[in-house]
Amino acid sequence: MNDDIRKTLAEEIVNIAPEADVAGADPDADLRESFDLDSMDFLNLIIALHKRLGIDIPEADYARISSLNAAVTYLAQRRKPG
């Protein structure tokens, strides 16, 4: 049920890091290390996810976007109404 989140996340990572092999990456590995995202890349990813998914991601929660799996779990939780 979170396939759309995973797909969006993968698309936005590739938009920032075109060489990224998201499908072949370890989903539990460190996201920024896996795709060589610096802080500006990471902010751009957060901005894109916020725009596309309509999910508010407070700065204090950045650490929870630590891997592909962690990000999907976190974003799904944030999206749940109530």
Place this chain on the structure above:
Amino acid sequence: MPSLGADMEAGTLVEWLKKPGDAVHRGDIIAVVETQKGAIEIEVFETGVVSEILVQPGTKVPVGQPLAQISAPGEAVKPPPAAVAPARPAIPEKPRAPAPPLPLSAPTVAGEARRRVSPAARKLAAERGIDLAGLKGSGPGGAVISNDVAAATRKPPAARKPGLDLAEMRKAIGAAMARSKREIPHYYLGTTIDLSRALAFLERTNAGRTPDRRIMIGAVLIKTVALALRRAPTFNGFFQNGSFAPSKAIHVGVAVALRGGGLVAPAIHDTDSLSLDDLMAATRDLVERSRSGRLRGSEMTDPTITLTSLGERGVDSVVGVIFPPQVAIVGFGRPALRPWVVEGRVEPRQVLQASLAADHRVSDGHAGALFLADIDRMLQEPDKL
């Protein structure tokens, strides 16, 4: 042909973005020039009307050769050609600062046949940050038209062009750094700064802001360096022809790592006068354009000092190599939680290692120490930035 770097001898005119009869204003991008270090968008530094194109696309010409004539508004064509964009990246005789001979990022053009792009499409693409090279043209002869750009608006620009010659870029970086180490008597200073107040300030500032309006610590550091430079003029300017010329303007060059290797350090103009919000926006814009090959000539030639931050890579400190003809480079490492003594007690604090590499022909360690101390002091009062 403007000089876009101290080592540049010639460039190839790739494309005109204006034609005879077009009005131009100071700052307009008028042409694209390809150098050994990539393609640069060339700005015009006077206002008038393009009266004649003197160099056709595909032609390689030496630095200093006029590219076009520009007449003042309402005037007839002037016989002595007014060189396009000569002011900043001056022709060789002018003692104006040449650029740090750093490479630019990926070429704006792919080398062989330049894409045909309508002016409207180019304007729209520029406004929306769309990379023209990645677009399929549906106009006559495959030209990219504004509809193509509009259709691609949802797609963000490619991070990097595939045509960049990393070997050439590495050569250029090597040449610049070798010259620096050969000619500049560096001295080095370092200090550790308590960053907790600045981070707390950012937490307060960013709370409730949408992600696109949040400020990063990097912008705070750039602003701090720029403000500290107001009181430290011996670190802001150029050493040329055997003497130092301080710069009244403060244009901090920000080192940007390119994906896959290489780096550029383009200027954020008048850094000290920008608000933190404007500085953050300018930094985002500069990083994006650095990585998509859309930097401008003035951004290459104007940095009066460079700031490098390798905190991203998990290192505690970085000590830079000065980009000639600049005379200083400030480095910041990674903010890290460390034991810190406050009023006789040990507390966990986020701290940052700052370094200064400076030119001993221009300044001494005492001045450098005051400069770093100023940066530290300002970071303890982030509300005043």
